Amino acid sequence: MLIDEISEELRAIVGENWVITDPRAIDPYLFDKTEPYIRPQPIKEVIVVKPGSIDEISKVMKLAFASSIPVFPRGGGTGLTGGAIPTRSGIVLSLERLNRVNIDKNNMIAEVEAGATLRKLIEEAEKNDLYFPPHPGDEGAQIGGLIACNAGGSRALRHGTMRNSVLGLQIVLPNGRLVTIGGKALKNNMGTNFSHLFIGSEGSLGIIVKAYVKLYPKPRxxxxxxxxxxxxxxxxxxxxxxxxxxxxxxxxxxxxxxxxxxxxxxxxxxxxxxxxxxxxxxxxxxxxxxxxxxxxxxxxxxxxxxxxxxxxxxxxxxxxxxxxxxxxEIYSAYEKNLFEGLDVSLPLGEIRNFLEMLNRIGEKYGVKFPIVAHLGDGTFHPDILLDSKEKDVLVKVREEIYESAISLGGSITGEHGIGYTRRVYAEKYLDEGLKELMRNIKKAIDEKGIMNPDKFIP
Ligand SMILES: Cc1cc2nc3c(=O)[nH]c(=O)nc-3n(C[C@H](O)[C@H](O)[C@H](O)COP(=O)(O)OP(=O)(O)OC[C@H]3O[C@@H](n4cnc5c(N)ncnc54)[C@H](O)[C@@H]3O)c2cc1C
Structure with a gap:
């Protein structure tokens, strides 16, 4: 196998202990939190690599690029659309060792390495009487993963999604080159601000290795x-x-x-x-x-x-x-009986109409949805419960919910993203011109198509 041939070179870059080839140790890196009924079958012929510095990440990417080996960036593994699941033989690149958080109190900013968890960032900010508002439900998510998915959560109403918190980014491109965009300043019009191209790109364009994020004084x-x-x-x-x-x-x-x-x-x-x-x-x-x-x-x-x-x-x-x-914890309470947790988003004025449509879908298929919504920003989480229904029926339920959201001017996902599980729907619902742009940009930045293949790009 090609990846076996590069394992020695990988060890030379990151050290003996940080290249994992034992199948039992690899197993936890093959899944994320995507429900078992909808997630892709992971490919087990992968090597897990855990670099300890940006320089090591750059060298790993240069090696992968030279050998055209697929790379699957992995954060906290809390994603719900299969984005971090390896679907081809290649490298699972885990950011977990890159977890330093430096609070710059004077500038009300945190300089965070991509592998730091949300929990760690919250704790470090609080020690300095500061606070990081975005709060998607699982604090085990990493900053890199949150940025890669442009995560939201309930506080997006006042503070926006991750996109609104990021001032600067460092990214290692597929060819190993390190790029810095923005920095600590709140306003910065020097050069094209490509950070928004990478925020929400779900690992398809490069490895996010560091970010400068905005902090706020802790509300008393x-x-x-x-x-x-x-x-x-x-x-x-x-x-x-x-x-x-x-x-x-x-x-x-x-x-x-x-x-x-x-x-x-x-x-x-x-x-x-x-x-x-x-x-x-x-x-x-x-x-x-x-x-x-x-x-x-x-x-x-x-x-x-x-x-x-x-x-x-x-x-x-x-x-x-x-x-x-x-x-x-509502998600966890339903988890055992969950086919799929959705995250459709609606224009605010259409929420009532959406709820009516949801009721009609429920009656048609004999299913009930928990009502859980970040109402203030129009994101609904109609969990599709198993409730002894056939898979075909549950898929129809999902598709009718998507159709309803789109018909009202909304989106099939306001938070969890496209990943693997929604790619077919991104193909169906995204504007043709946008799809072409996404593919062209992917080709321009990732010419060999090694970054998280089979995900995000329709
Ligand atoms: C209980 C629960 C509640 C949740 N609540 C919310 C919520 O309220 N709002 C919300 O938006 N999400 C929510 N999520 C989903 C999930 O937490 C987010 O999508 C989060 O952003 C994933 O981060 P992660 O570090 O776990 O990423 P992973 O799952 O490891 O990866 C997700 C994607 O990001 C890519 N990626 C990871 N790290 C990097 C990196 N450094 N560079 C480039 N690409 C990278 C991966 O390749 C993958 O495509 C919830 C999940 C759970 C389990």
């Missing part, structure tokens, strides 16, 4: 509000009124009561947060108490006109953490 005062409603439509109308009145909370989530209670149960926690069919869950974070209270008052006066019961309002840290934990 926070509150979590749970408003119960008797129907999703009431909750959506109330949320839209909030947005129309100019309120931009840290996050504005829609969750059904069944999912919250089920997850509390799964975590062994009592549910002590009231009754209702669905909840608007609102997170607030402000630099002073006056601002926080003014926000709570304004929001409550708008929402209380439509709620179905007493809202829960808590400023106690432990209670806020508990509610957030329950919300964050």
């Amino acid at each position: 005062f926070s509150a979590t509000l749970l408003f119960p409603f008797s129907s999703p439509n009431d909750a959506i109308e109330a949320a839209m009124e909030l947005l129309w009145n100019g309120y931009v909370p840290l996050s504005l989530e829609l969750v059904d009561a069944t999912s919250m209670r089920k997850t509390a149960d799964y975590l062994g926690l009592p549910w002590k947060y009231g009754t209702g069919e669905v909840y608007l869950m609102i997170l607030l974070a402000e630099p002073n108490q006056e601002m926080l209270y003014a926000e709570i008052e304004g929001i409550s006066s708008i929402l209380s006109r439509r709620t179905s019961g007493e809202p829960i309002l808590t400023e106690r840290r432990e209670e806020q953490d508990e509610i957030l934990k329950i919300r964050s």
